[in-house]
Amino acid sequence: MRAPTAAGPTTPMEAAAPHRRLTLAGSVLGAVIVALDGTVLTIAQPTLQRELGASFTQVQWTSTGYLIAVASLLVFAGRLGDRYGHHRVFAAGILGFGAASAGIGCASGVGWVIALRVAQGVFGALLQPATLGMLRAVYPPDRLGMPLALRTSAIGVAAAAGPLVGGVLVTHLGWRSVFFLNVVPALVLGLLALTVRAPARPRTGATGLDLPGACLLAVALGALVHTLVGVPGEGSTAGTVLGLFTTVGAAVAFVRRERRTTDPLLPPGVLGSGTVGAALGALVAASAAMLGTMFVSSYALQDVLGLDPLRTSLTALPGAVAMVPAAPLAAVLLRRWGARPTAFLGMGLLSAGVLALSRIGEGTSTVVTGGGFLLVGAGFGTVMVTATTVVVRDVPAESAGVAGGLQQTALNIGPTLGVAVATTVIGVSGGVSPGPALLALTCGAALGGALCLRLPGRGAPTRVDSPSVRDHEREDVREP
Incomplete structure (x- = not known):
């Protein structure tokens, strides 16, 4: 508890509020930095290739190297947060991420860019599970929905703004500027994270790193x-x-x-939880359907409808914009309906959107196409909030980092799986129409809907084997 002030003693509830706000701000901004980095890079890659004299394969490795590094280490990084504290791991991750960004901005050749992108992936792996672990540490399980919704909405804003910000920066300041964009925010967030002290909680179970x-x-x-x-x-x-x-x-x-x-590395309570497994499977299916659809549709809009890249981005913009209101609405529905109907609704919207986009062809209205993207974004935002809430709240607080690592792993594997499925179907079907590939992705989303049926319904008990922050606060309030 804080020391009494002139206005009287500060209650534990009041003392926790500023810490929660700082933690929420750090979690949201950290997720935004990572999301922006990925979207602006796609805009910068063609210019980077020309100025550094790189081959297409080398430029591809600036993304592939990052993906492999981050996907490989997410769960282990989450365990580090569980053992040493999520705020500390978050600070190390965000500071390292910013330093690697600055290094890429100063790189003299594509080899340095690739190496530093791999380093950036390592620090990104430290950062991403911590953004979820910090929230689980300071919010009671029954109050996690809205903080996670705000985080998802911010990611939607970053996804919508990223291509526009990247285009302006690359056009006027060059490709290096998109990496310098991360440096100052990362430095500020890292230093703030080092000043925050998380509420103490008892350690239970195994603490090794395996x-x-x-x-x-x-x-x-x-x-x-x-x-x-x-x-x-x-x-x-x-x-x-x-x-x-x-x-x-x-x-x-x-x-x-x-x-x-x-x-x-994965405690039995996490590895053996059917609910967590179903939520992770739903995240893989949803992210595969959404990113695979975006990949196929972007080519279809340009090759079939003849749109230029800017008009293609504007046509797809409703998808990112729809995530912003869908996320907090999903949090409200989650509290009222439970996870099962909310996630199933989201997967239904996502499937309907992909199915609508599968009809892209000559004469297709941009309004109809934009509506398809809107359904895809709204559905994905709903599933992401609901499934993430289930994954993070359904495990003990001391395993929140591992749960966050698994959630981020699902969101890294899903897109690569969706693109792989789409390109394989396009190759088999001759690549004339996007319809077959998008129908295959619709089937994948439908399988995700089946997994949603295994999520808890309204009033289902939350599987938490450790005391929550609210429990500690209530105990402190009862102290004389």
Whole structure:
């Protein structure tokens, strides 16, 4: 408790409020920085390629290297946050992310850009689970919905503004400016995070890091992402088959170790939870459908309808904009209806949007197309808030980092899976129409809807095996 002031003693509830606001601001802004970085990079890559004399493959690795690094380390980074504190890991991640961004802005060749993008992926892996772990540490499980909704809305704003901001910066200041954009906000957020002290909570259960298990999981996830990223360019090759065998072998070895070790990377309460598994599966299905749809539709709008890149971006803009109101609305519905009907509604909207976009062709109205994107964005925002809330609140607070790492892993694997499925279907169908690929993505979203039926309904008990922040506050209030 804080020391009494002239106006009287400060209650624990009042003392917690500023800390919660700072934590929420850090979580939201940290997620926005990562989202902006990814969207503005796609705008900067063509100019970067020309000025550095890089090949297309080298430029592709500025994205692939980052994806592999971040996907491989997210769960382990979440465990680091559980053990050493999410605010500390968040500070290390955001400061390192900003430093790597500054280094990329000063890079003299594409080799340095690729290496620093991999480093940026490592720090991004530290940062992303911590943005969720911090919220779980300071908000009671029944109050997580709206903070997560605000975080999702901010990501939607970043997704909408990213291409526009990137286009202005690259046009007037050059490609390096999009990386310098992160530096000052990252520095400020990192320093603020170091000044915040999270509420103390008892440590329970295992506290080890399980480095062998972390390595096996990193190999499995890294091989999976690398294989999926390579599918559009390589198709079914020996490299793809080898990548899949590596993924399966490392995953089997990881599961065997987790079952035998006394200090697993994934606690039994997380690994054995059917609810968490269903929520993660829904996130993979939703993100695969959305990003796969955006990938296919962007080509269809330009190749079939003849739109230029700017008009294509404006036509797809309703999808990002719809996420902004959909996220807080999902939080309200989650409290009233429960996770199962809310997530199922979101997946239904997403499926309807993808199905509408599958009819893109000559004479298709931009209004109809924009409506399809709007449904996709609204549905994805709803599923993301609902499933993320289930994943984060349904585990003990001491495993919140691992849960956050799993959620972020799902959101990294889903898009690569969606693009891989779409490009494979396009290749098989001859690439004449986007319809078959988008129908395949609609089927994937429908499978995600089936997983949503396994989520808890209204009034279902929350699976939490440790006291919440509110419990500690109530205990403090009862103290003399």
